Amino acid sequence: xxxxxxxxxxxxxxxxxxxxxxxxxxxxxxxxxxxxxxxxxxxxxxxxxxxxxxxxxxxxxxxxxxxxxxxxxxxxxxxxxxxxxxxxxxxxxxxxxxxxxxxxxxxxxxxxxxxxxxxxxxxxxxxxxxxxxxxxxxxxxxxxxxxxxxxxxxxxxxxxxxxxxxxxxxxxxxxxxxxxxxxxxxxxxxxxxxxxxxxxxxxxxxxxxxxxxxxxxxxxxxxxxxxxxxxxxxxxxxxxxxxxxxxxxxxxxxxxxxxxxxxxxxxxxxxxxxxxxxxxxxxxxxxxxxxxxxxxxxxxxxxxxxxxxxxxxxxxxxxxxxxxx
Amino acid sequence: xxxxxxxxxxxxxxxxxxxxxxxxxxxxxxxxxxxxxxxxxxxxxxxxxxxxxxxxxxxxxxxxxxxxxxxxxxxxxxxxxxxxxxxxxxxxxxxxxxxxxxxxxxxxxxxxxxxxxxxxxxxxxxxxxxxxxxxxxxxxxxxxxxxxxxxxxxxxxxxxxxxxxxxxxxxxxxxxxxxxxxxxxxxxxxxxxxxxxxxxxxxxxxxxxxxxxxxxxxxxxxxxxxxxxxxxxxxxxxxxxxxxxxxxxxxxxxxxxxxxxxxxxxxxxxxxxxxxxxxxxxxxxxxxxxxxxxxxxxxxxxxxxxxxxxxxxxxxxxxxxxxxxxxxxxxxxxxxxxxxxxxxxxxxxxxxxxxxxxxxxxxxxxxxxxxxxxx
Ligand SMILES: Cc1ncc(C[n+]2csc(CCOP(=O)(O)OP(=O)(O)O)c2C)c(N)n1
Numbered sequence: 001x002x003x004x005x006x007x008x009x010x011x012x013x014x015x016x017x018x019x020x021x022x023x024x025x026x027x028x029x030x031x032x033x034x035x036x037x038x039x040x041x042x043x044x045x046x047x048x049x050x051x052x053x054x055x056x057x058x059x060x061x062x063x064x065x066x067x068x069x070x071x072x073x074x075x076x077x078x079x080x081x082x083x084x085x086x087x088x089x090x091x092x093x094x095x096x097x098x099x100x101x102x103x104x105x106x107x108x109x110x111x112x113x114x115x116x117x118x119x120x121x122x123x124x125x126x127x128x129x130x131x132x133x134x135x136x137x138x139x140x141x142x143x144x145x146x147x148x149x150x151x152x153x154x155x156x157x158x159x160x161x162x163x164x165x166x167x168x169x170x171x172x173x174x175x176x177x178x179x180x181x182x183x184x185x186x187x188x189x190x191x192x193x194x195x196x197x198x199x200x201x202x203x204x205x206x207x208x209x210x211x212x213x214x215x216x217x218x219x220x221x222x223x224x225x226x227x228x229x230x231x232x233x234x235x236x237x238x239x240x241x242x243x244x245x246x247x248x249x250x251x252x253x254x255x256x257x258x259x260x261x262x263x264x265x266x267x268x269x270x271x272x273x274x275x276x277x278x279x280x281x282x283x284x285x286x287x288x289x290x291x292x293x294x295x296x297x298x299x300x301x302x303x304x305x306x307x308x309x310x311x312x313x314x315x316x317x318x319x320x321x322x323x324x325x
Numbered sequence: 326x327x328x329x330x331x332x333x334x335x336x337x338x339x340x341x342x343x344x345x346x347x348x349x350x351x352x353x354x355x356x357x358x359x360x361x362x363x364x365x366x367x368x369x370x371x372x373x374x375x376x377x378x379x380x381x382x383x384x385x386x387x388x389x390x391x392x393x394x395x396x397x398x399x400x401x402x403x404x405x406x407x408x409x410x411x412x413x414x415x416x417x418x419x420x421x422x423x424x425x426x427x428x429x430x431x432x433x434x435x436x437x438x439x440x441x442x443x444x445x446x447x448x449x450x451x452x453x454x455x456x457x458x459x460x461x462x463x464x465x466x467x468x469x470x471x472x473x474x475x476x477x478x479x480x481x482x483x484x485x486x487x488x489x490x491x492x493x494x495x496x497x498x499x500x501x502x503x504x505x506x507x508x509x510x511x512x513x514x515x516x517x518x519x520x521x522x523x524x525x526x527x528x529x530x531x532x533x534x535x536x537x538x539x540x541x542x543x544x545x546x547x548x549x550x551x552x553x554x555x556x557x558x559x560x561x562x563x564x565x566x567x568x569x570x571x572x573x574x575x576x577x578x579x580x581x582x583x584x585x586x587x588x589x590x591x592x593x594x595x596x597x598x599x600x601x602x603x604x605x606x607x608x609x610x611x612x613x614x615x616x617x618x619x620x621x622x623x624x625x626x627x628x629x630x631x632x633x634x635x636x637x638x639x640x641x642x643x644x645x646x647x648x649x650x651x652x653x654x655x656x657x658x659x660x661x662x663x664x665x666x667x668x669x670x671x672x673x674x675x676x677x678x679x680x681x682x683x684x685x686x687x688x689x690x691x692x693x694x695x696x697x698x699x700x
Contacts, residue, residue: 034527034599057497057533058464058525082526089463089498122381122435124446126462264676294676299662300382301435301443307659307679314678 004182007175009149010040010114012182013156014078018048021076024160025052027063028080037082038116038175060089064113068098068165071111076160081115084169085129098165099140112159114168117145118210118261119293119309121173124300130209130262132238135167136271143238144191145169147212149180151236154189162191171210178213192237194245200231203319204249206272207259208235211310215259218315228323238268246272247280254285255322259315264292286325291318347563351626357399357558358622358633361391361615363640364417367426370644371433375593379652381435382446387414389556389588390522392614394418394490396561397518397583400569401488403456407569408474409488410458410467414520414587416448418490423455424448427647437657464495468504468517475513475572486572488516488565494525494533496542505578509548514572516565517548517580520555522587527599539582548578555583556614559621586612 004012018024025048026041032055035042045053056063060081067077081087087094094113101107119128135141142164146152152170159166197212198219205215212234219230233249235242250256256276258269269290276288291310299305349357368386375384387394394417401407403422411418416429431439433447440450441459451459458474460467471489478485491501496519508515519539523530536542543550549571553564561583568579586608590597597605622628660680663673 029525030527037526055528055532057528058494059497059499061499062497083462086463089500124382124449124462125444291678292676294663295673296662296666297444299444300441300446301437301657302381303656303659304443304662307662314676317678 002181003179004149005176006146006149006152006170006178007038007040009153009180009182010156010170011042011044013153014041014160015044015047016186017076017157017160018044018052021160023074024076024078025054025070026078026080027054027056027067029056029058029082031055031080036080038172040170041080060086061093064090064093065097067111067113068093068101068109071109071165072101072107076110078112078114078160081113083127084115084117084131085126087113087115087131087167091134094135094141094165095138099138101140102164103140108163109165110163111165112156112168113165114156114159114170116172116175117169118171118173119298119305120210122300122302122305123172123298125297128298130169130260132167132169133262133267136239136268140164141239142166142191143169144236145171145209145238146189146236147171147174147197147209147234149178150182150187151189151195151234153182154187155191155236157186158188158191161188166191169209173210174213189236192240192242194242195234195236196231196245196249197234198230198232200229201253202229203255203257203322204231204233204253205257205259205315205319206233206235206246206249208238208268209261211259211261214310214312215315217312218319221312221316222319226320226323228319230319241272241275243275243279246275250276250280251283254283255325256284256286256288257291257315257318257322258288259291259310261293261309263295264290265295267292286322289318289322291315346559347566349559349562351628353399354559354622354626355628355632355636357395357562358615358618359636359640360395360399360417360421361558361618362637363420363426363643364391364395365615366637366640366644367420367429368416370648371430372593374430374433374648380433382433384433384593385413385447385591386589386593387416389608389613390414390520390585391417392558392618393520393555393561393583393585395421396555396558397488397490397565397581398422400562400565401456401486402569405484405486406456407486407488408453408456408458408471410451410460410471410490411448412460412467412490412492412495412520413448414492414522415490419448419457422457424452424457425647426644427650430647430651431654434651434654435656436651436654437661438654442661443657463500465491465498465500465504467491468501469507470504471515472504472508472511472513475508475515476511478514479512484573486514486516486569488518488569490518490520492525493519493521493523493530493539494528496539497533505546505548505580509546509578512575512577514575515578516568516572517578518565519580519582520585521582522555522585524587524591524600526591526595529599540580543580546578546580548580549576550580550582552582552584555585556612556617558614558618585614
């Protein structure tokens with residue numbers, strides 16, 4: 001088996017699920033013959049036909065709403081947002097309609113909303129967003145954000161099979177930069193389970209998506225330069241969140257740094273901090289620290305983007321502070 | 326920097342040149358030529374800079390659409406304070422309102438002294454004084470915004486008009502619908518220009534709407550409509566001018582459909598694999614808006630080739646100097662990223678792991694014992 005990229009892994013997962021279940025179909029802007037802005041769905045229309053890979057008008061609320069209706073009727077829609085930044089145009093549909101459907105009306109919405117997310121690519125304020133925190137606050141939606149190619153495949157397959165709506169954020173910086181050999185067979189990554197990306201005993205970094213790689217880089221540097229043993233937890237799923245894995249790593253290292261690319265205030269790190277506070281306070285030897293983006297819209301110019309987004313050096317600095325505490 | 330030539334428009338009214346269709350004098354016709362040529366030459370320069378990797382992000386072209394942008398914007402009255410909101414194919418419209426090449430090049434190069442100080446990309450910027458409001462990427466959003474801008478004109482009894490551009494694709498958004506409907510009901514002095522260029526990224530018009538033509542939508546909204554050949558700059562001007570006059574006279578919203586063609590891909594990286602063979606070439610050879618207009622200028626208005634060449638030379642000189650200035654401009658200072666989220670406070674504080682700021686755990690007082698019995 002040869003290595004495939006994170007992007008190809010998503011495509012492979014989509015294709016396998018479409019093959020397995022005739023109810024699975026894709027809809028989105030320019031996803032058909034063109035294969036999508038990033039080519040994630042390339043080849044799917046010629047393989048599965050125009051009825052199952054649908055080019056839609058530029059109508060995010062329409063795409064998400066129509067997916068919900070189709071899902072009620074037993075289909076399994078996978079919606080693409082051309083950039084995840086445009087999910088905000090369907091926010092009402094997702095948070096008011098989709099997220100509440102099962103609870104208020106016993107109407108299941110087994111559907112996926114996926115799209116290229118994240119920065120580090122000079123995309124400016126509307127092509128770089130990480131909107132996960134806005135949805136983490138909405139009961140009824142599941143959220144996954146893979147950092148590796150095999151998880152990208154395993155999670156898209158799990159998301160499609162899930163009985164509820166799953167937001168599948170894919171990091172565009174990782175699309176073609178990482179490669180991996182896929183596990184054999186029907187590879188599923190369970191939703192709600194974190195992954196230990198690196199074992200360690202001195203300090204834990206809890207993170208997800210592209211900053212997993214920055215954290216691993218920092219961990220290597222810290223081992224080399226400081227002899228520190230840093231554990232890196234890749235959450236993979238934000239909703240539901242793997243409390244057991246979080247508590248286990250806190251009990252192991254007693255020092256926690258949370259890293260994410262999204263802005264700071266009201267971000268996912270605040271939620272993780274609160275959970276640790278409630279579940280494992282006695283196991284802490286230091287305050288929980290956060291490395292996140294600054295609280296500004298993400299600017300375009302390289303010196304500005306580099307300044308706003310978390311960098312490996314920031315993580316190194318924060319871990320050193322924790323280790324010295 | 327050259328003086329913005331639209332200032333000559335006012336003089337053209339009193340010049341003795343033969344009046345063309347739309348009541349345009351010779352100087353105004355040459356203005357139209359100037360802006361179309363400036364748009365194209367500036368984009369060609371940007372394409373060069375893109376190939377040299379001096380453009381930081383993507384590059385968006387309006388090749389073949391210069392007439393629709395320039396002719397429609399030219400129908401506004403800058404002396405009255407009319408305002409437009411451009412989209413990604415409306416570099417020409419912004420130039421008509423007074424945007425200058427040096428600003429555009431600095432924007433693309435993400436320079437610190439660009440109009441947005443490096444925060445936003447390409448032509449996403451505005452200037453209320455010169456009469457244009459910067460777009461955001463989310464398509465359709467500017468329609469309700471311009472409904473509000475023109476609502477303010479009406480509320481204050483001002484003699485001003487607003488114009489907002491949307492692509493054929495952007496008419497599929499909820500924001501477009503809500504914005505035009507709001508403006509229609511409020512009888513805002515707003516012109517909604519739909520640039521029908523055949524494609525939205527790779528999606529042809531037939532997959533964007535089941536309407537036979539964009540102006541059919543006007544009926545449903547209860548607004549007036551105009552339709553014109555968007556590659557005929559004077560026809561574009563005339564149709565938009567009627568809409569502008571109607572808005573100024575209290576006649577409310579007009580939906581103007583300009584029919585044109587997008588000869589380049591969505592952005593520079595797009596290989597246009599979805600375009601039927603020969604289609605682009607056909608538009609390029611038989612329906613280029615600048616070629617067409619140059620022929621009209623020569624045959625109907627006696628404009629000599631040398632006169633157009635002189636304009637071209639002036640444009641090249643301006644773009645050359647703009648490129649030099651933009652190239653020499655500094656990139657932004659990193660910490661400028663924290664300035665200006667709110668009026669108050671004027672800047673965010675740097676996060677502790679930057680700028681040597683100490684962590685809260687160091688700054689805040691710690692109790693001498695474990696805290697439990699401290700007072
Ligand atoms: C709400 C929203 N959804 C998706 C996009 C991604 N996108 C950018 S441009 C574009 C096509 C625009 O087509 P059209 O409105 O016809 O304008 P044109 O590019 O043809 O001038 C798309 C889908 C976006 N910018 N905004």
